[in-house]
Amino acid sequence: MIDYSLKCSLVAACIAVMFGYNISIVNSTIPYIILYFGLCGEKGSFLSQSNCEAGQYAILWMSVLFFTSALIFCYVARYTVSKGRINGLSMATIPYIIGGVICYFSKTFSMFCFGRFICGAGLGLASASATYISEISPNNKRGSYTSLFALCIPFGQTISFILGSHLLSMENLQLHNKDYFINYYKFLYLLFSIFGVILFLCIKHFCLDETPSFLILSNRIDEAKEVLNKIYNGKDDAIRELINLTSTASNKETCNSKLTFLDLFSRKYSIVLVVCMTLSIGVSASGIGVFAQKATSLMQSATNISAEYVKYLVILMGVISTISTYLGGQFTDKYGRRNLTIVGTMSIFTSLVILAIFNLYSEILPSLATSIISLIAIYIFLISFAISIGPVQWVYLPEAFPSEIRAIGMSFCTMLSWITTLIYVSLSCIISDLYIYLLSACACLLIVFLSYLFMKETKGCTKSPYEESEIYESVC
Numbered sequence: 247m248i249d250y251s252l253k254c255s256l257v258a259a260c261i262a263v264m265f266g267y268n269i270s271i272v273n274s275t276i277p278y279i280i281l282y283f284g285l286c287g288e289k290g291s292f293l294s295q296s297n298c299e300a301g302q303y304a305i306l307w308m309s310v311l312f313f314t315s316a317l318i319f320c321y322v323a324r325y326t327v328s329k330g331r332i333n334g335l336s337m338a339t340i341p342y343i344i345g346g347v348i349c350y351f352s353k354t355f356s357m358f359c360f361g362r363f364i365c366g367a368g369l370g371l372a373s374a375s376a377t378y379i380s381e382i383s384p385n386n387k388r389g390s391y392t393s394l395f396a397l398c399i400p401f402g403q404t405i406s407f408i409l410g411s412h413l414l415s416m417e418n419l420q421l422h423n424k425d426y427f428i429n430y431y432k433f434l435y436l437l438f439s440i441f442g443v444i445l446f447l448c449i450k451h452f453c454l455d456e457t458p459s460f461l462i463l464s465n466r467i468d469e470a471k472e473v474l475n476k477i478y479n480g481k482d483d484a485i486r487e488l489i490n491l492t493s494t495a496s497n498k499e500t501c502n503s504k505l506t507f508l509d510l511f512s513r514k515y516s517i518v519l520v521v522c523m524t525l526s527i528g529v530s531a532s533g534i535g536v537f538a539q540k541a542t543s544l545m546q547s548a549t550n551i552s553a554e555y556v557k558y559l560v561i562l563m564g565v566i567s568t569i570s571t572y573l574g575g576q577f578t579d580k581y582g583r584r585n586l587t588i589v590g591t592m593s594i595f596t597s598l599v600i601l602a603i604f605n606l607y608s609e610i611l612p613s614l615a616t617s618i619i620s621l622i623a624i625y626i627f628l629i630s631f632a633i634s635i636g637p638v639q640w641v642y643l644p645e646a647f648p649s650e651i652r653a654i655g656m657s658f659c660t661m662l663s664w665i666t667t668l669i670y671v672s673l674s675c676i677i678s679d680l681y682i683y684l685l686s687a688c689a690c691l692l693i694v695f696l697s698y699l700f701m702k703e704t705k706g707c708t709k710s711p712y713e714e715s716e717i718y719e720s721v722c
Contacts, residue, residue: 260445282431380392532591575641583638593634594630
């Protein structure tokens with residue numbers, strides 16, 4: 247029989263499935279969006295009607311709106327989570343329900359962009375899931391359970407790649423099947439609403455209890471004890487965890503204080519903030535957001551493989567990322583968050599340097615060797631990311647921030663992550679792939695350097711290890 251914590255964690259992690267699907271569905275549907283809304287005019291072949299500078303420019307601004315919404319609602323997430331972790335989970339499904347319906351019924355591109363703006367809010371609110379899973383999990387399984395969130399992101403992306411592969415390329419689209427594929431592409435966005443309603447009902451049915459940390463911070467000790475008894479099979483373990491959580495809260499005397507974003511920048515949180523900011527910015531600066539949004543075009547430009555075959559390589563990419571993220575979840579508890587971050591990021595750095603070299607000298611190197619090595623480097627990049635900083639980001643942040651500032655810290659770092667993603671996605675339409683690879687490689691070096699100097703291990707910790715630092719204790 248599935249244990250209580252795992253059941254709650256699986257339901258909460260389904261938000262990440264929608265997260266991944268939401269990011270990657272555009273990868274397959276861009277030509278159909280341009281064609282349906284006539285962004286390139288209505289003359290010529292379907293290929294010319296779906297591929298022009300004006301259309302690509304419009305898609306860029308749609309992506310900017312999408313990620314701007316994610317950024318704005320990261321701030322909102324701080325309030326939804328502070329009112330209750332389950333409340334935060336429920337609120338995270340609402341943008342998908344509303345946004346999916348708007349996208350499906352849109353008759354103008356402006357209305358479609360508004361629907362995508364609403365869907366983007368779901369990304370910003372998704373941090374509630376990682377916070378909930380971290381706090382509802384037993385400390386000896388926290389890494390594995392929290393990594394479920396990271397695991398479900400590539401799983402959602404894989405679903406979008408598989409469903410999107412049914413869409414014909416514009417070269418093969420005919421007048422007699424145009425309406426069918428237009429309706430199919432629109433249905434892919436309506437799935438947001440269908441998934442959102444199902445998930446909302448599952449949260450209300452399965453996730454009935456608030457997390458022990460939230461209950462203790464709300465001075466609801468008896469309720470926290472009941473939930474801990476459900477989480478831990480042994481009564482002694484539950485009592486021990488209750489003592490640890492209550493002592494942490496009472497020693498800091500912050501349970502009833504009204505903390506703000508400004509408090510996050512106080513001296514006692516300086517080290518944990520630097521580490522978590524580096525991890526959040528670095529993960530997005532590694533270029534993973536660009537890969538998610540432009541997987542097909544990036545892989546095609548790097549390997550020179552035809553679009554007909556690239557879509558299958560993209561599906562394989564999603565499957566490999568999902569499997570690798572599962573392994574990463576196991577490795578976070580086995581080898582520790584810090585070690586995994588340093589080793590995995592160095593591997594990402596190596597793959598990016600290889601991609602940059604073969605991109606720079608593609609004209610003088612043998613084409614077959616360039617295609618094969620570039621393809622291998624892309625998969626090394628994805629595997630390394632999925633095994634290391636991909637899951638570590640979602641596991642480490644809620645563990646590193648002290649409980650009284652956790653909601654604010656998670657919200658702020660997620661905002662930074664989306665700001666970086668917004669910048670990178672915009673840059674990818676302006677600068678060449680070579681400069682994206684080089685910028686991402688520099689970001690990886692920064693992660694390795696700062697993680698080696700300042701990052702503390704959180705594996706098996708009941709409370710944040712940064713609460714035990716000299717700075718923290720001297721202030722508190």
